[in-house]
Amino acid sequence: MSKEPDRLFAQPLGQVPDFAFNEDVVRVFPDMIKRSVPGYPTIVENLGVLAAQFAQPNTALYDLGSSLGAVTQALRRHVRSDGCRVIAVDNSAAMVERCRQYLTAQDSMFQELLPVDVIEGDILALEFQPASVVALNFTLQFIAPEQRLALLGRIRQSLRPGGALILSEKLRFNDTEEHGLLTDLHVAFKRANGYSELEIAQKRSAIENVMKPDSLEEHRERLLEAGFSKVVPWFQCLNFASLIALP
Numbered sequence: 001m002s003k004e005p006d007r008l009f010a011q012p013l014g015q016v017p018d019f020a021f022n023e024d025v026v027r028v029f030p031d032m033i034k035r036s037v038p039g040y041p042t043i044v045e046n047l048g049v050l051a052a053q054f055a056q057p058n059t060a061l062y063d064l065g066s067s068l069g070a071v072t073q074a075l076r077r078h079v080r081s082d083g084c085r086v087i088a089v090d091n092s093a094a095m096v097e098r099c100r101q102y103l104t105a106q107d108s109m110f111q112e113l114l115p116v117d118v119i120e121g122d123i124l125a126l127e128f129q130p131a132s133v134v135a136l137n138f139t140l141q142f143i144a145p146e147q148r149l150a151l152l153g154r155i156r157q158s159l160r161p162g163g164a165l166i167l168s169e170k171l172r173f174n175d176t177e178e179h180g181l182l183t184d185l186h187v188a189f190k191r192a193n194g195y196s197e198l199e200i201a202q203k204r205s206a207i208e209n210v211m212k213p214d215s216l217e218e219h220r221e222r223l224l225e226a227g228f229s230k231v232v233p234w235f236q237c238l239n240f241a242s243l244i245a246l247p
């Protein structure tokens with residue numbers, strides 16, 4: 001994995017462009033996401049552990065918005081079910097290219113890993129195969145809000161009995177005081193990880209038009225509306241959480 005530090009927002013940018021998963025972001029992404037998302041390493045590793053409990057033989061395991069394949073690698077470290085295949089999908093060409101390189105490196109280090117397809121494509125246009133695990137790890141928040149319900153509905157239809165969707169997201173909070181407190185604490189987390197006030201402010205402007213977090217209540221209601229029967233939060237650190245949704 002690239003160890004290049006994230007300094008993308010360190011210099012004054014004047015007009016801050018909208019955040020995009022381009023080549024510049026790809027180069028620093030492992031550092032960026034670890035220093036920006038509280039609990040990210042714990043979520044990724046345990047997503048593999050959880051997935052091993054839900055994986056059913058001869059089904060697909062989806063990593064939607066796979067970026068550099070951190071979740072795909074965790075699935076391959078933990079899931080041992082027969083006949084499973086990991087399908088990693090991302091619409092950023094730069095992410096997909098680097099993801100394939102990392103997975104080739106994983107293949108050369110470990111034997112008997114699950115086979116994996118890395119697809120460059122839009123998850124909104126994907127034809128889902130019968131699946132037992134679907135991971136949306138900080139991806140749904142980048143999908144246009146009006147498209148989220150239909151996507152979750154199609155994921156629900158693809159899930160076999162015994163499977164699960166694992167959904168991780170940045171949260172917003174309906175209670176103003178709770179929202180303010182957890183937002184301030186997230187800024188403190190970023191500061192403690194070496195980001196300056198300028199970096200924090202410019203990143204905030206870059207993502208505000210492209211990343212639209214929902215509240216836990218909105219997620220729960222939408223997942224139930226999409227046909228899931230049960231929604232169980234399994235992790236929260238500050239304003240970032242991960243949920244298990246059962247078919």
Ligand SMILES: C[S@@+](CC[C@H](N)C(=O)[O-])C[C@H]1O[C@@H](n2cnc3c(N)ncnc32)[C@H](O)[C@@H]1O
Binds near residue numbers: 044068089095122138
């Ligand atoms: C925050 S990153 C996901 C991080 C990654 N899952 C991980 O755990 O390391 C969001 C990813 O979703 C991808 N993405 C956003 N919209 C997408 C879409 N409509 N179809 C496919 N990928 C999408 C972006 O290119 C980006 O790589």
Ligand SMILES: O=C(O)C(=O)C[C@]1(C(=O)O)C=C[C@@H](O)C=C1
Binds near residue numbers: 037
């Ligand atoms: O909320 C923020 O400040 C973030 O930087 C979050 C976040 C995310 O949740 O995906 C946004 C963009 C990058 O992919 C990494 C982290």
